[in-house]
Amino acid sequence: MTKNKQEDILDAALLLFATRGFDGTTVPMIAERAKVGAGTIYRYFENKESLVNALFQKCVMELSETIKKDFPISNGDIREQFRHIFKRMFNFAKKDINGLLFVDSHSGARYLNDQSKKLFADFLDFLRILLENGKKQGMICQLPSEALISIVYGAFVRLYKVIQTGVLEETPELLKGVEECCWNAIRVH
Amino acid sequence: MTKNKQEDILDAALLLFATRGFDGTTVPMIAERAKVGAGTIYRYFENKESLVNALFQKCVMELSETIKKDFPISNGDIREQFRHIFKRMFNFAKKDINGLLFVDSHSGARYLNDQSKKLFADFLDFLRILLENGKKQGMICQLPSEALISIVYGAFVRLYKVIQTGVLEETPELLKGVEECCWNAIRVH
Amino acid sequence: MTKNKQEDILDAALLLFATRGFDGTTVPMIAERAKVGAGTIYRYFENKESLVNALFQKCVMELSETIKKDFPISNGDIREQFRHIFKRMFNFAKKDINGLLFVDSHSGARYLNDQSKKLFADFLDFLRILLENGKKQGMICQLPSEALISIVYGAFVRLYKVIQTGVLEETPELLKGVEECCWNAIRVH
Amino acid sequence: MTKNKQEDILDAALLLFATRGFDGTTVPMIAERAKVGAGTIYRYFENKESLVNALFQKCVMELSETIKKDFPISNGDIREQFRHIFKRMFNFAKKDINGLLFVDSHSGARYLNDQSKKLFADFLDFLRILLENGKKQGMICQLPSEALISIVYGAFVRLYKVIQTGVLEETPELLKGVEECCWNAIRVH
DNA sequence: CATGAATGAGACTTCATTCAT
DNA sequence: AATGAATGAAGTCTCATTCAT
Numbered sequence: 001m002t003k004n005k006q007e008d009i010l011d012a013a014l015l016l017f018a019t020r021g022f023d024g025t026t027v028p029m030i031a032e033r034a035k036v037g038a039g040t041i042y043r044y045f046e047n048k049e050s051l052v053n054a055l056f057q058k059c060v061m062e063l064s065e066t067i068k069k070d071f072p073i074s075n076g077d078i079r080e081q082f083r084h085i086f087k088r089m090f091n092f093a094k095k096d097i098n099g100l101l102f103v104d105s106h107s108g109a110r111y112l113n114d115q116s117k118k119l120f121a122d123f124l125d126f127l128r129i130l131l132e133n134g135k136k137q138g139m140i141c142q143l144p145s146e147a148l149i150s151i152v153y154g155a156f157v158r159l160y161k162v163i164q165t166g167v168l169e170e171t172p173e174l175l176k177g178v179e180e181c182c183w184n185a186i187r188v189h
Numbered sequence: 190m191t192k193n194k195q196e197d198i199l200d201a202a203l204l205l206f207a208t209r210g211f212d213g214t215t216v217p218m219i220a221e222r223a224k225v226g227a228g229t230i231y232r233y234f235e236n237k238e239s240l241v242n243a244l245f246q247k248c249v250m251e252l253s254e255t256i257k258k259d260f261p262i263s264n265g266d267i268r269e270q271f272r273h274i275f276k277r278m279f280n281f282a283k284k285d286i287n288g289l290l291f292v293d294s295h296s297g298a299r300y301l302n303d304q305s306k307k308l309f310a311d312f313l314d315f316l317r318i319l320l321e322n323g324k325k326q327g328m329i330c331q332l333p334s335e336a337l338i339s340i341v342y343g344a345f346v347r348l349y350k351v352i353q354t355g356v357l358e359e360t361p362e363l364l365k366g367v368e369e370c371c372w373n374a375i376r377v378h
Numbered sequence: 379m380t381k382n383k384q385e386d387i388l389d390a391a392l393l394l395f396a397t398r399g400f401d402g403t404t405v406p407m408i409a410e411r412a413k414v415g416a417g418t419i420y421r422y423f424e425n426k427e428s429l430v431n432a433l434f435q436k437c438v439m440e441l442s443e444t445i446k447k448d449f450p451i452s453n454g455d456i457r458e459q460f461r462h463i464f465k466r467m468f469n470f471a472k473k474d475i476n477g478l479l480f481v482d483s484h485s486g487a488r489y490l491n492d493q494s495k496k497l498f499a500d501f502l503d504f505l506r507i508l509l510e511n512g513k514k515q516g517m518i519c520q521l522p523s524e525a526l527i528s529i530v531y532g533a534f535v536r537l538y539k540v541i542q543t544g545v546l547e548e549t550p551e552l553l554k555g556v557e558e559c560c561w562n563a564i565r566v567h
Numbered sequence: 568m569t570k571n572k573q574e575d576i577l578d579a580a581l582l583l584f585a586t587r588g589f590d591g592t593t594v595p596m597i598a599e600r601a602k603v604g605a606g607t608i609y610r611y612f613e614n615k616e617s618l619v620n621a622l623f624q625k626c627v628m629e630l631s632e633t634i635k636k637d638f639p640i641s642n643g644d645i646r647e648q649f650r651h652i653f654k655r656m657f658n659f660a661k662k663d664i665n666g667l668l669f670v671d672s673h674s675g676a677r678y679l680n681d682q683s684k685k686l687f688a689d690f691l692d693f694l695r696i697l698l699e700n701g702k703k704q705g706m707i708c709q710l711p712s713e714a715l716i717s718i719v720y721g722a723f724v725r726l727y728k729v730i731q732t733g734v735l736e737e738t739p740e741l742l743k744g745v746e747e748c749c750w751n752a753i754r755v756h
Numbered sequence: 757c758a759t760g761a762a763t764g765a766g767a768c769t770t771c772a773t774t775c776a777t
Numbered sequence: 778a779a780t781g782a783a784t785g786a787a788g789t790c791t792c793a794t795t796c797a798t
Contacts, residue, residue, distance in 0.1 A: 005762085017281055023212030026788060037763040041207065042790065056229055089346070105294075108354065143366045146349060146357045154347025155340040165297065168335045177332045185374035194779085216772055227772075227782035237772065398677070401590030405793055415759035417795075426793065428721060463761085481671070486732065488587065507748045521744045529748055531721040536721025543675065544715045555710045560720055563752035572783085595770060604784040609769065 006044045007013050008034040013055055018098035021107060022052050049111045057108055057115045059099040062121045066092045073157045078134035079183070085127075086156075086179045093160050094170070101164065104157045124149060131186075193231045197223040202244055207287035211241050211295060219237075238300050245295060245305045248288040253312045255281045267323035267371070274316075275368045282349050283359070290353065293346045313338060320375070330377050342370045380410070384422045386412040391433055392548045396476035400484060427489045434484055434494045437477040442501045455510035457561070463505075464534075464557045470536050479542065482535045483526050502527060509564070519566050526564045533560055573611045575601040581624055583664035589619050589673060616678045623673055623683045626666040631690045633659045645701035646750070652694075653723075653746045660727050661737070668731065671724045691716060698753075708755050715753045722749055 012034035016025040027048055031038040045051040067088045072080050093100045105114070107120050127149050134140035140148065159178060162168045201223035205214040207276065216237055220227040232241040256277045261269050270290050282289045295301070296309055323329035346368055351357045390412035394403040398474065405426055409416040423429040445466045457466050471478050482492070485498050503525050512518035535554060540546045579601035581591040594615055598605040634655045639647050660667050673679070674687050694716050696742040699709035707715065726745060729735045 021210055023210055039763055048789070061309055085297070108350070114767065141366070141368070141370065142358055143363065146351055147363060148368060150347040150351045151344040154343040155374070156343070158339040158343025159336060162335055162339045168333055174264065174336060176333065177330065178336060178340065179333070181330065181374045184378060185344070185370045189373060228780055231780070233771070383592045399588055399590055415742060415757055420794070474688055486728070512719040519744065519748065521741065522735055522747070525741060525745060526730055529745065531723025532721040532723070533718040533752070534721070536717040539675070540713055540717045546711060552710065552714060555708070555712060557717065559708065559710070559752045562756060563722070563748045567751060606784055610782065615768070
């Protein structure tokens with residue numbers, strides 16, 4: 001027996017939404033993978049949209065917490081902060097690659113509710129503030145923070161999409177190299 | 190009157206697939222936007238999958254041609270080649286933002302046929318060969334080319350996703366800055 | 379605390395069946411209103427059809443008993459008998475309006491079993507015999523008893539449907555007037 | 568081939584709603600009886616509720632027109648008017664017994680929209696005004712018109728319910744007798 | 757006994773696809 | 778060649794019923 005059905009449903013939905021997308025995933029598919037009856041899903045979630053929103057919020061919160069835990073905010077060394085974020089992102093991706101890809105591919109979706117959108121916006125805000133700080137310190141290049149986030153976040157997610165396909169192997173060297181590349185992308189030269 | 194119905198259908202499908210995804214787009218939606226009868230779509234495409242594949246191939250070819258046209262291959266100056274690619278990508282994105290986003294969001298989809306996959310792989314190969322060259326010249330950092338492509342391509346597409354939402358404005362300064370960032374990401378320091 | 383669960387279930391079902399009909403009422407609805415678990419209903423009734431039949435029979439028997447109690451059968455004065463029936467019907471309607479409406483709206487339903495049908499037919503038979511008697515006495519007009527019953531019963535039930543909606547107020551004068559109308563409808567002139 | 572599909576659907580729905588009720592009738596049932604695909608119903612009606620409302624309005628309008636056509640309004644002879652109404656009601660019942668029973672059994676239903684309710688209320692209003700007139704003339708007994716309508720309409724509909732079951736045969740004598748009974752019910756004595 | 761979580765059959769509805777016009 | 782009415786398979790969701798607790 002597994003922990004509980006709600007978790008099973010969320011796990012199954014995560015894998016399917018990440019790989020097939022929301023519209024490409026049917027409720028019976030989720031039920032089958034979660035090993036529950038189709039009707040059971042509706043005991044835990046009002047409808048399919050509720051489910052995707054609950055899942056999205058869960059993933060964003062986990063991602064956010066993963067990064068914020070023990071965040072080196074005090075000293076304000078931007079390089080160290082960047083390294084921290086990347087390390088945690090790697091951890092998150094290793095532990096929950098589907099969570100990462102799901103959040104990425106669904107972050108602008110039309111069926112997300114306001115709460116979901118807000119939660120994701122807050123997450124981006126956290127990153128933005130860091131970058132603003134770094135720009136003030138003269139460490140980060142003077143482009144709009146949204147652009148800088150796009151560059152780093154986009155690069156990171158795409159890398160894991162490729163890793164996921166098996167074309168690329170995730171090794172410590174690779175990750176270290178990528179971290180450096182991304183840092184080089186946004187730092188002042 | 191517009192050019193011809195096949196074009197109208199492809200245009201309508203492109204916009205819808207780019208914004209709602211393949212599974213979130215219905216054939217009647219496409220027909221309505223293309224201002225043709227639903228049945229007409231089946232005179233030009235065998236089915237919905239045929240349509241998405243035709244469209245994908247069209248977009249990838251246009252993207253590929255956009256980049257390859259007048260490509261500075263002779264001298265082999267990697268920096269100039271990189272600048273060329275970026276410039277053309279910017280042009281492509283400006284002219285056909287939906288084409289860019291569609292290709293990106295559908296490039297690993299389960300309903301793409303072998304030809305579609307091959308065409309996209311060829312496009313990536315072209316980029317890979319350039320990077321391999323650059324690495325040999327000692328200009329590009331020694332990471333797997335797949336990783337480097339992910340970084341640059343991922344950064345680029347994500348930037349345009351954000352521009353598309355209106356959060357960020359596309360200005361010459363921004364584009365120039367981003368180009369530099371991406372170059373800094375992958376060059377040897 | 380209420381009397382007992384079976385009663386609670388029957389009460390809840392009566393209200394719901396009377397207002398929403400059998401097919402428009404779900405078992406969970408009944409359970410919620412009866413303040414019991416949905417499963418509990420199945421300890422007292424084999425299934426939803428059993429429940430509606432039990433309830434129908436209960437209501438018909440109560441209606442029948444209400445009328446038959448102290449029925450002035452001996453003297454055979456048809457006018458007095460008619461007055462008796464109407465008075466008791468008024469009482470029944472006042473005490474259990476839902477019982478009246480439920481029986482009326484479900485009396486020909488496809489899910490009633492033979493026992494339910496028989497019980498209701500017996501009730502109508504009782505009325506028919508009275509009318510036959512009255513016709514022999516030359517007091518009641520010479521139409522088929524089924525027609526006469528339809529007229530009086532139909533008029534009566536419809537009146538209470540309207541009262542139920544609040545359009546009409548139930549006053550002694552109204553009831554007396556209606557009784558007279560119904561008597562005038564079927565008596566010989 | 569039959570006239571057209573929308574008519575076929577309405578006809579099938581009428582029979583089924585009249586005999587099984589709205590909640591006891593499934594859309595596939597209607598489709599089968601109308602000899603159309605289930606999806607076809609949704610080309611003509613937005614959903615099941617739209618269908619029942621369209622049908623209700625159609626039936627009420629037909630009933631209303633049947634009565635109002637050539638209505639002897641000028642002379643104001645209430646007895647003649649009453650006879651006219653009954654005659655037309657008989658005609659309507661003969662031509663479209665299901666229409667009559669459907670309207671009756673669904674006239675207070677929770678899924679009727681405002682337009683449906685209004686149309687039915689207007690129909691009752693027409694009858695009410697006639698009775699008010701008759702009361703002023705001293706021909707009709709002094710009870711609330713709503714009560715008088717209930718008596719006559721209730722009697723009438725119930726009669727046809729019984730005729731429908733086959734227990735009673737519809738003969739000119741019966742109808743004439745019933746008309747007289749109903750008139751006696753509400754006239755001044 | 758009583759419960760309510762769990763289920764799957766079946767409800768309503770959508771949509772890719774066909775075909776007569 | 779073009780259409781859009783028609784279809785039925787399949788999607789989302791509900792609910793009568795069961796059963797472990």
